[in-house]
Amino acid sequence: MCSVPPKLGRLSRSLKLAALGSLLVLMVLHSPSLLASWQRNELTDRRFLQLNKCPACFGTSWCRRFLNGQVVFEAWGRLRLLDFLNVKNVYFAQYGEPREVRRYAETKDSGSFLLRNLKDSERMQLLLTLAFNPEPLVLQIFPSDEGWPFAKYLGACGRMVAVNYVGEELWSYFNAPWEKRVDLAWQLMEIAEQLTNNDFEFALYLLDVSFDNFAVGPRDGKVIIVDAENVLVADKRLIRQNKPENWDVWYESKFDDCDKEACLSFSKEILCARATVDHNYYAVCQNLLSRHATWRGTSGGLLHDPPSEIAKDGRLEALLDECANPKKRYGRFQAAKELREYLAQLSNNVR
DSSP states (O other): OBOOOOOSOOOOHHHHHHHHHHHHHHHHHTHHHHHHHHHSOGGGOHHHHTTTTOTTTTOOTTHHHHHTTOEEEOGGGGOGGGGGGOTTOEEEEEETTTTEEEEEEEOOOOOSOOSSSOOHHHHHHHHHHHHHOOHHHHHHHSOGGGTOSBOOEEEEETTEEEEEOOOEEGGGGTTSOHHHHHHHHHHHHHHHHHHHSOTTOEEEEESOOOGGGEEEOTTTOOEEEOOOTTEEEEEHHHHHHHOOTTTTSOBOOOOOOOSSTTOOOBOHHHHTTOSSBOHHHHHHIIIIISTTOEETTEESOTTOSOOHHHHHHOHHHHHHHHHHSOSSTTHHHHHHHHHHHHHHHHHHHHO
16 A cells, blocks of 8 residues: 655644744844844745756746736745745735735746647646646646636746645634535535546545544535645546556555544555545545545544434444445445435435
8 A cells, every 4th residue: 555655744742843943042042143144035036946957847937927026925935944844835925905815825837828739848748747746737737617626726936836825724713603614525526526527537545534634615605625746647438448467456545543633544546546536525525525544633523513413313434434434335436425425415404
């Protein structure tokens, strides 16, 4: 089985205090440089954008906006001293009038192009992007404007990619009113279904599922995937055409009862060789919705502490358990279907 290396950045309380103390010392020692960093817009710096490494390879569609100073870091994002805490290389900045908040991530990018009639150099860039970080390609090939549940790709310059700011992380809704959490849970199951079965015959498997990788729009309450770095794209049409061994055997993901947060077990080779896979249902149920979900010292999942009448009925708990850790063969497929229907029913009842 293969798995994504755990992401850094979840520090214990003592380590956070130590880091804060070290930061204060560094701020005192480097106050002149800090002031200069605060006043300077480094998003106009070709070296910071790493534009000098490959001016055209990683995208230039937003270079004019960056170099002209139209894109500006938000407050603390201006301090390069804080970059060591930014383990995801995600920055917040503002662009345009009215001011719109954008998210920026240092990553490989292919620029804005159509996936047809690619030149040799573009094919090479496509392979490099897929190898190092497929997120920019995923955001462009499966755009939010066409109904895909991803943040909107805006453009790039050098190794800096701009995507639209969505809203607060899903984690901030962990203790929201029951009605809100039911709606969010229903949306998450709908996302799992859309990424698994769609008219385009592409399956997009989420290999890193946690409360930090989803956000909720403040106006429409829509759930969006904001970290598509670990998304595996499988061409189901090609699988049916090539017919690899056991391609038509339904694949059931193995429940992983580990002692870490956001655990998932999977085989990329199998995900790319089976036409029918329950991975996305498994990932969402285990890591976000069910009692097996753990995050930042909490447990119980997004649907923790249901109203007494729902808890007494027991149907929700049974469906969540079967979806996360099925007891029947192919039980997760059926449980996911029934769970989506049941959550839709609950969501309608509480509106």
